[in-house]
Amino acid sequence: MKKASFMLFLATLTACQTKSQVVDFKETFALDKTHKEVSGMVFHEPTDKLWMLQDKGNPAELYAYTTKGTFVQTLKIINQENTDWEDLSQDKNGNLYIGNFGNNDNKRQDLRILKIDGTKLNESVTEVSQITTFTYEDQKDFPPKKSNLLYDCEAFVTTANYFYLFTKNRSKGFDGTFYVYKIPNRQGSFIAKKIATLKTCENYKKCAVTGAAMNKAETKIALSTHDNVFLIDFKNETSFTQANIKSVALHHNSQKEALTFLDDETLLIADEKEKGANGGKVYTLGLH
Template sequence: MKRLYNLSILVFAVSCSNYGQLTIISDLPSELDENSGMVLHNNSEVWMIEDNGNKDKLYRVNLKGKMLSDHKITDAKNHDWEDLAKDADGNLYIGDFGNNANERKNLRIYKIKGPLDPEDEKFRAERIEFNYPEQKKFPPKKSKRLYDTEAFFYAQDHLYIITKNRTRPFNAEALIYKVPAKKGKYKAELVGKFKACEDMNRCVVTAADISEDGSKIALLGYGRLWIFTEFELDDFSKGRLQSIDLQTNTQLEAVCFLNDSTLLLSDERSHGTGQNLYKFKIPKP
C-alpha cells in the first residue's frame, strides 16, 4: 500500500508540472537547483554554473544527470553568474553580468583558458570588464531598465551579449552588444535591438547559444525560444526569426546546442518542480 501511495504522489507531481514540448533527459544534481548557464562538453557532458549567492564553481555533469566533478574558479567571484559560453579552442566564458536592479558598475566576464582538464581541482580566470555606454544612471528610471543580462554567446572573436528587459511599463526590447573575447576593459558596442514578444512573464531573454556550424542562434525565455537563421553578424536580429512556444511553465535558465538541430535546456528548482535537463528538437520553419 505504501508503494502505491508513493507512486500516486509521483504521478500527481508530474501531472502538476507542465513541460510542454520538452523531453526530460534527467534530473540534475542537488548542487544545481539554481543552475543558470550551460555549455556542451565532449558531446556527452555539460559544464554548468549557478547564479547569485552560490559557489564560485564550475560543475561537470553527464547527460544522465550524474555529477562528475566540480572546480573552484580562482581569481573570480560569483556576484551573479548568469550564462556560459565557449569557443572552438575550448575556452570557457562565465557571464558575471546579472543586474536585476540595473545598478551594477562592475560587469565582467571571466575567461577560463582551455582545453580544460577535468582532473584539475581549480581553474584560473581572466577578467573581461565592460560597461554599457548608453546607461547613464545607476539605476535608471524604471522605463529605461534595459541593462540586466542573462545571455551571451561567442562568435568571431567576440562575445555577443543580449540584455534582459526589466522596464516598467514593459516595452519588450532586448539590446544586443558585443565585446572582444580577451582580457581587458571595454565599452560594449551596441549592435542591434529586437522585441521578442509582449508578455513580460515569458518574453525576457534568459540564455543564448550559437550552433557549432554558426548557422543558428538560439535565445531562451521563460517557456519560449527564438531561433535566428540566415543572419549576418553583428546584428543577427535582422535574420530570419522562428518564434517557438514551448508550452511549458517551468523557469528555464540555460540552453546549449547538442547538435545543429537539437537543443539541451535546463531549469531552476521552483515551486517543487524543475531542476531538470531537457532535450528539444528544433522544428523546421
C-alpha cells in the same frame, strides 16, 4: 461561407497552429539536488560533458554532467566571486566563458566575462586566463528610471573575435524589447557597442531573455525564455534583425535559465528548482 472555403480556412488554421506547437520537447534528467539555480550550460565536445554554473549567492564553481545526467565533477574557480554569474559560453577551441554580468537592479559597474582555459577543465581548481570588463555605451544612470531597466543581462554567445550580449528587460511596462551588444573577446576594459534593438513578446513571464547558445558551426543562435525559444540564423552582426527571429513555443512555463546545442537539431534546456514547484531539470528540444 461556402463549404469549400470553410474547409480551406480550417486547414490553414490547423497548419498555423501545428507550426507553433512543439511535440519534441521532453524531460531528460533531474539535476543534483544541490544545483537548484543553474543559469548557464554548455555541451563541451572536447570533454563530452555538460558544464553548468549557478547564479548569485552560489560558489564560484562549474559543474560537469554526462549527457545522460550523471553529475561527475566540480571545478572551483579561485580568486573570483560569483557576484551574479548568469550564463556560460564557449569558443571553437574549447575554452569556456563565464558571464558575471547579472544586473537585476541595473546599477552594477563591475560587469565582466571570465575565460577558463579548456585545457584546465579536468582539474579540480583553476584560475581565469582572461578578464574582459565592460560598460554599456548608452547607460548613463546607475540605476536608470524604472521605465528604462534594460541593462540586466543573462545571455551571451562567443566567437573568436567578439562576445554578443542579449539583455533582459526589467522595465516597468515590459514590451519585449531587448538590446544586442558587441564586445571584443580579449583581455581589457571595453565599451559595449549596441548593434540591435529587438523584441520578443509583451508577456514578461514568457518572453524575457534568460539564456543564449550558439551552434558549433556558428550559424544559429538560440535564446531562451521561460516558455519560448527564439532562433536567429547567424552570419555576422547584421543578422540581428526582427525579421530574422523565429519563435518556438514550448508550452511549458518554468524558470528556464540555460540552454545549449547538443547538435544542430537538438537543444538541451535547464530550469531552476522553484520553491514549492517543479524544476531543477534538463529538457531536450528537437528542432525540426
